[in-house]
Amino acid sequence: MDFRYTEEEEAFRREVQAFIKETVPPGWLGVDPGPEEESREDVYPLALKTWRRLGEKGWIGLTWPKAYGGQESPLWKEMILLQELSHHGVPGVDVSSAQADLVLTFGTEEQKKRFIPPITRGEVKWCIGMSEPDAGSDTFAVKLRAVEEKDCFVLNGQKIWSSGAHHAKYEVVYARTDPNNKHLGLSVFIVDLQSPGVTMRQIMQMTGLAPFCEVFFDNVRVPKENLLGEKNGGWAILLHAFGAERTYGLFVLYNAKRYLEQLVQFCRETHVNGEPLAKDPIIRNKLAQMAIEIEVGLNLGHELSWLAMQNQPTVKASSQIKVHGGGVAQRVANMGMQILGLYGQLSEDSKWVKIGGRMRHTYLGSVGFTLAGGTSEVSRGHIAGKAGLGLPKR
Amino acid sequence: MDFRLTKEEESFLKEVQDFLDQNLPDNWIGLDPDGHNEQGDEELHRFDLEFRRKLAARGWLGLQWPKKYGGQEAPMMKQFILEQELIYRGAPYWAVSAALMIGDTILQFGTEEQKRRFLLPIAHGEVQWLVGMSEPNAGSDLANLQLRAVEEGDYFVLNGQKTWQTGGHYADWVCLYARTDPNVKKQKGITTFLVDLKSPGITMRRISQMTGHPAFCEVFYDSVRVPKENVVGQVNAGWSVALFGVATEKSFGYWLINSGRRDLELLIRYCQETEVNGRPMGKDPLIRSRLAQIAIELEVGRTLGRRLHWMATKGMPIVAEACQLKPFGGGILQRLANLGLQILGPYGQLDEKSKWVKLRGRMKYLYLASAAMTIEGGSNEASRNTVAQVGLGLPRS
Numbered sequence: 070m071d072f073r074y075t076e077e078e079e080a081f082r083r084e085v086q087a088f089i090k091e092t093v094p095p096g097w098l099g100v101d102p103g104p105e106e107e108s109r110e111d112v113y114p115l116a117l118k119t120w121r122r123l124g125e126k127g128w129i130g131l132t133w134p135k136a137y138g139g140q141e142s143p144l145w146k147e148m149i150l151l152q153e154l155s156h157h158g159v160p161g162v163d164v165s166s167a168q169a170d171l172v173l174t175f176g177t178e179e180q181k182k183r184f185i186p187p188i189t190r191g192e193v194k195w196c197i198g199m200s201e202p203d204a205g206s207d208t209f210a211v212k213l214r215a216v217e218e219k220d221c222f223v224l225n226g227q228k229i230w231s232s233g234a235h236h237a238k239y240e241v242v243y244a245r246t247d248p249n250n251k252h253l254g255l256s257v258f259i260v261d262l263q264s265p266g267v268t269m270r271q272i273m274q275m276t277g278l279a280p281f282c283e284v285f286f287d288n289v290r291v292p293k294e295n296l297l298g299e300k301n302g303g304w305a306i307l308l309h310a311f312g313a314e315r316t317y318g319l320f321v322l323y324n325a326k327r328y329l330e331q332l333v334q335f336c337r338e339t340h341v342n343g344e345p346l347a348k349d350p351i352i353r354n355k356l357a358q359m360a361i362e363i364e365v366g367l368n369l370g371h372e373l374s375w376l377a378m379q380n381q382p383t384v385k386a387s388s389q390i391k392v393h394g395g396g397v398a399q400r401v402a403n404m405g406m407q408i409l410g411l412y413g414q415l416s417e418d419s420k421w422v423k424i425g426g427r428m429r430h431t432y433l434g435s436v437g438f439t440l441a442g443g444t445s446e447v448s449r450g451h452i453a454g455k456a457g458l459g460l461p462k463r
Numbered sequence: 464m465d466f467r468l469t470k471e472e473e474s475f476l477k478e479v480q481d482f483l484d485q486n487l488p489d490n491w492i493g494l495d496p497d498g499h500n501e502q503g504d505e506e507l508h509r510f511d512l513e514f515r516r517k518l519a520a521r522g523w524l525g526l527q528w529p530k531k532y533g534g535q536e537a538p539m540m541k542q543f544i545l546e547q548e549l550i551y552r553g554a555p556y557w558a559v560s561a562a563l564m565i566g567d568t569i570l571q572f573g574t575e576e577q578k579r580r581f582l583l584p585i586a587h588g589e590v591q592w593l594v595g596m597s598e599p600n601a602g603s604d605l606a607n608l609q610l611r612a613v614e615e616g617d618y619f620v621l622n623g624q625k626t627w628q629t630g631g632h633y634a635d636w637v638c639l640y641a642r643t644d645p646n647v648k649k650q651k652g653i654t655t656f657l658v659d660l661k662s663p664g665i666t667m668r669r670i671s672q673m674t675g676h677p678a679f680c681e682v683f684y685d686s687v688r689v690p691k692e693n694v695v696g697q698v699n700a701g702w703s704v705a706l707f708g709v710a711t712e713k714s715f716g717y718w719l720i721n722s723g724r725r726d727l728e729l730l731i732r733y734c735q736e737t738e739v740n741g742r743p744m745g746k747d748p749l750i751r752s753r754l755a756q757i758a759i760e761l762e763v764g765r766t767l768g769r770r771l772h773w774m775a776t777k778g779m780p781i782v783a784e785a786c787q788l789k790p791f792g793g794g795i796l797q798r799l800a801n802l803g804l805q806i807l808g809p810y811g812q813l814d815e816k817s818k819w820v821k822l823r824g825r826m827k828y829l830y831l832a833s834a835a836m837t838i839e840g841g842s843n844e845a846s847r848n849t850v851a852q853v854g855l856g857l858p859r860s
Contacts, residue, residue: 349748350747350748350749351748351749351752354749
C-alpha cells in the first residue's frame with residue numbers, strides 16, 4: 070500500500086498548476102466545475118478559451134487513442150488534471166469528454182473519425198439528452214420517440230436538464246425505438262442541435278443562472294449514421310455510462326476544498342471584536358470538521374482513481390463519494406453563510422460583498438449536488454445493492 | 464393563546480414539588496422514565512415500592528378516576544402536572560403509569576365487577592402490573608401476536624410467550640393480548656385477558672441489558688388457565704383495547720424531554736463546578752455552545768409537549784403530535800448522553816462503583832440506556848410512519 074504520488078505524477082500536477090495560472094485571470098475566485106457557471110457572461114469566453122487551450126496541449130481525451138487525437142496516456146494523468154481544474158475552479162471542462170468516451174466505446178470507425186478529433190481540439194461541446202419530465206431516476210421510462218424511416222430516424226418528444234445544451238453542437242439523445250419493451254427499447258443518437266425541429270428553452274435556477282435546458286424535438290430527422298451502437302441497444306450504453314461515471318463526486322469535493330480554503334483565508338483576515346475570526350474556538354472547530362470531511366472524501370477519491378486504473382468496478386466507490394461529496398458541499402456552504410454573517414447574502418455586484426459572493430452562490434448551487442447526475446437516494450441504492458452491501462432489492 | 468398555568472394548577476405543582484423535596488433523597492441523580500433503572504435493580508425497586516405507597520397515601524394515583532374506584536375525579540391537567548414533575552425530578556413512575564394505563568383500559572372496556580376488583584388496589588399502590596403485548600414476532604407489528612388462548616369450559620387456556628416485559632419479575636398481574644381466533648384477519652382474532660402472575664404454568668426469564676440493569680423478562684405461558692371473568696371487553700375484540708392502551712401511552716415523548724432537562728441541568732452544574740486549565744468548563748465557548756444546543760432542543764420539545772397536553776385536555780386527537788415528540792425526545796437524550804461523555808472525558812466511562820466516578824455514573828448509564836429510547840414504546844420508524852399517515856395524510860407505503 071502506498072499513498073504517495075510518483076515523481077512523474079507530481080511533475081504533471083505542477084505542469085497543470087502552471088497551465089491554470091496562465092489561463093485564469095489574477096485573483097480568480099473560481100467557479101463550480103461543469104456547465105453550471107459557464108452561463109455567466111464573464112465566464113463563458115474563459116471557458117471557451119480554456120477548452121481550446123486544453124485541446125492545444127493535448128489534454129482533452131488524454132487516455133484516448135492517438136488515431137483520434139488522444140495521447141494514450143495512463144488514467145492517472147487525466148485524474149490529476151481533473152483534480153486540479155476542479156480545485157482551482159477552472160471553467161471549460163464539462164460532459165463532452167464523457168460523451169466522447171461513449172463514442173469511442175460503441176461507435177463505428179467512421180463515427181470515431183468524424184466526432185472525436187474536434188472534441189480533442191477543443192472546438193466543440195457536447196451535451197446529454199437523457200432525462201425527461203417523467204424519466205429521471207427511472208431512466209428507462211424515457212418516452213422521446215425515434216421512428217425508423219427509409220433513410221433516417223425521426224425524433225419527437227422532449228428532454229430536460231440538458232446542461233450546456235445552449236452552447237453545445239451535439240447532444241447524445243436516448244430515445245425509444247421500441248415502445249413495447251421498456252428496457253430493451255432504447256436507442257442512442259448523436260443529434261446535431263442545429264437540425265431543423267430542435268428548439269430549446271433555458272431553465273432559470275435560484276442561483277440566477279440558467280445552465281440547464283429543455284430541448285424539444287419536433288420531427289427532427291437524424292441520419293442513420295448517427296445511431297450510436299445497436300438499434301434498441303441503448304441499455305448497454307446506459308449501463309456503461311453509469312458505470313463509467315466516477316467524476317461527479319470528486320469534482321464536488323475538490324470544489325468544496327477551494328471554498329473551505331477561501332473561508333479559512335477569510336477567517337484569518339477578518340477581525341471581529343479585535344480578534345481574527347480564525348482564533349474563535351467555535352469557528353476553528355467548524356472549519357476543522359469540514360476539513361476532516363473533505364479529507365475523508367478525497368481519500369475515498371484516491372481509492373476510486375486507483376480502482377479505475379486497475380480496471381476494477383467503481384460503482385460502489387463512486388456512489389459513496391457522490392453521496393459524501395454532495396453532503397460535504399452543502400455543509401461547507403451552510404458554514405460559509407454562518408461565518409460570513411449578513412454579508413453572506415449579498416450578491417456579487419454589491420460593494421460590500423465578501424469573497425466575491427461565492428458563498429451565496431454555493432449555498433444556492435450546492436442544493437442540486439445531491440440530486441444532479443444521480444440522486445443520493447439512487448446512489449445509496451447502488452451501495453446497498455450488488456455493487457456494495459449485496460442487500461436484496463426491495 | 465396563554466402558556467400559563469391557572470392559580471389552582473400552580474398551587475398543585477408546588478404541592479408536588481414539596482412532596483418531591485421531602486421524599487427524594489438529597490443529591491438524587493434521577494431515574495429514566497422507561498422504568499429500567501428501578502425494575503433492574505433490587506435496591507431501587509424497594510425505593511420504587513415505598514415511593515409508590517407515599518403517592519397512594521396522598522391520593523395521587525388514578526387522579527382522574529371516579530372516586531368510587533379510589534380516584535379524585537380531577538381534571539386531566541392535574542394528572543399531567545403530577546406526572547411531568549415526577550419525571551422531571553427523576554422519581555420512579557413507570558410502574559405507576561403502566562398500572563394506570565391498564566386501569567384506564569379496564570375503566571373503558573371492563574365490567575363493573577372488574578372495575579371494583581382491580582382499580583382500588585392500583586389506586587392504593589398495592590399491585591404492580593405488566594403490559595403483555597410484545598412477542599418475538601410481534602413488536603412494531605403488534606397484531607402479529609401469536610400467544611394462543613383456547614376456550615375450555617369456564618376458562619381460557621394460554622400457551623405461548625411474551626417478551627420485553629418490563630419489571631415482569633416484580634409484577635403481580637399482567638394485562639395480556641392473546642390470539643383467540645387464528646382463522647380471521649389478524650386484528651380480528653385478539654382478546655384481552657387479566658392474568659394473575661401467580662397462576663401455575665407461568666415462568667420468567669430475565670433478559671440481560673448492557674446498562675447492567677436487567678429490567679426485562681421473557682414470560683412463558685404453559686397451559687395457563689384464566690377464568691372467563693378475566694376477559695376485558697368482548698372475545699375477539701381485543702385489538703381496539705390494545706389501540707386504546709397504546710394511545711394512552713402517548714406522553715412518552717414528553718417524558719423523555721422532561722427527563723432530559725434534569726440530565727442537562729446536571730451537566731451544566733458539573734461544567735460550572737469543574738475547572739480545566741484553571742478555568743471552569745462552563746466558560747469554554749465550545750462547551751457552552753453544545754450545552755445551549757441541547758437546551759434549545761429540549762425547550763422546543765417542552766413547548767410541543769405543553770401543546771400536546773392542551774390538545775389532550777380539549778379532547779383533540781394527539782396521535783400525530785405524540786408520534787412527533789417521541790423520536791424527537793429519544794434523539795435528544797442520545798445527543799445529550801454523547802455530549803455528557805465528551806464533557807466528562809475518560810471519567811465518563813467509569814462505573815458508578817469506581818472511586819473516581821463523576822455524577823454517580825449517570826452519563827455512562829444514559830449513554831447505554833438511551834440506545835433503546837428510539838426503539839422502545841414505539842420505534843422511531845413506526846412513529847414517523849404514523850406522522851406521515853395520520854399527520855401528513857400521506858398514503859400507506
